[in-house]
Amino acid sequence: MEPIKESLKRVVNVPSFQERYEAMRKSILEHEKIQQFMTANAEAIDAQMIERSLLKLNEYISQSTDCCKCGTTAQCTNYLQGFIPKLLITNGRIDITYERCEQKIVEDERREIASMVSSMHMPKEVLQAAFEDITIAGNRSRLDIGQRVMAFIQEYRETGQLPHKGLYLYGEFGVGKSFILGATANELAKVKVKSVIVYVPEFLRELKAAMADHTLESKVDFVKRAPVLMLDDLGAEAISQWARDEILGAILHYRMSEQLPTFISSNFNYDELEHHLAHSQRGEVETVKARRLMERIKATTTLMRVEGENLRR
Structure with a gap:
């Protein structure tokens, strides 16, 4: 062979x-x-x-x-x-x-940015929002808000510390408040700052169910300790005394004490939200407790009005 x-x-x-x-x-x-x-x-x-x-x-x-x-x-x-x-x-x-x-590299950066933004019950278009997609022409309020957000990020770049106050964005339905929150979260992600963005009405409903499966404390703790917290559509629905005092009150008190910035969107300005919070689902009026919560909101945010036409029509 x-x-x-x-x-x-x-x-x-x-x-x-x-x-x-x-x-x-x-x-x-x-x-x-x-x-x-x-x-x-x-x-x-x-x-x-x-x-x-x-x-x-x-x-x-x-x-x-x-x-x-x-x-x-x-x-x-x-x-x-x-x-x-x-x-x-x-x-x-x-x-x-x-x-x-x-x-x-582009795709990895996108994934990294996405991983820096945690969300609860937020629509996809909000989570993908970008400032370059926001129409500024003829809308001074959006320009001012954009400049405030950039100043917020620049302060972090220069000092390594987040400013203590976020923004409280209020305005009519559909003017882009939620979109601005999403765009802000994505801009912060670019400088490696983590955000948690929460749709408040659904979040509060979820917490009611969380009492049964013993996850209430962990969910509230996750939200309140976020480096940057964004509460979307605060005041959209009547809330219970428990949600106002034990949940929102606890979250905002912690953030005020720890000087953690919070961004909030609402259809109400400060005074209107205080009036709304004073009236519980049971029809009770508790102005003192509503005022206490508003003090925490004012301590962690700066009031800014979002103007414009309803973009949802």
Whole structure:
């Protein structure tokens, strides 16, 4: 029986195989990117290194070596989706490392931003909001709010500390208050500040159910300790004494004591919200308790009116 080594020799020496090999080798070594790499590393590369590294060089040129900007890494045709190959010399060989392409970097940044924003019962369009999508023309209030938010972020950049006060945004239905909160959360995420944004009516309903499964304390604790808390649509519904005093009161008292910034949106201004909070679901009027809650809101926010047409129509 013929040794396998001899059989392989005979196969390798077949002219057609040798011709194909030489053609492939020539194609690899004449590739523009390979030529550039060998020129840049001429002192470190010798003929033996090239022969030992042909498979790696072929792997390199068989992929896109620049980001093709396909719009999503899911459509990337490289061996590792979202990564482009780079040549380097290591241990006497030419090898390949893989680096994130531009599209992958963008997608990773988006995921990182999304991970910095926790939400409860907020619609998708709010969580994806961006300031560049807010119409400013002819609307001085939105411009002022945008400048306030940027000043808030700039203070954090300069000092490493969050300002103690957020914003209390009030205005008519559909003028974009919730959208501004979402855009603010996403801007904060860009500077690695975590936010929790909560749709208040649904959150309070959820807490009622949480009493039964013993998760009430953990949910309230998660919200009240947020680096930046955003309460959306406060005052949208009549609330119980328990929700006002034990939940909202406890959350806002903690944040006032710890000097944690809070952003709030409401259809009511300060005075209107105080009147609303004074009236419980049972028809009782408790002005003192409502005033106490409002003191905490005023201590953690700055009042700003959002003007404009109803964008939901």
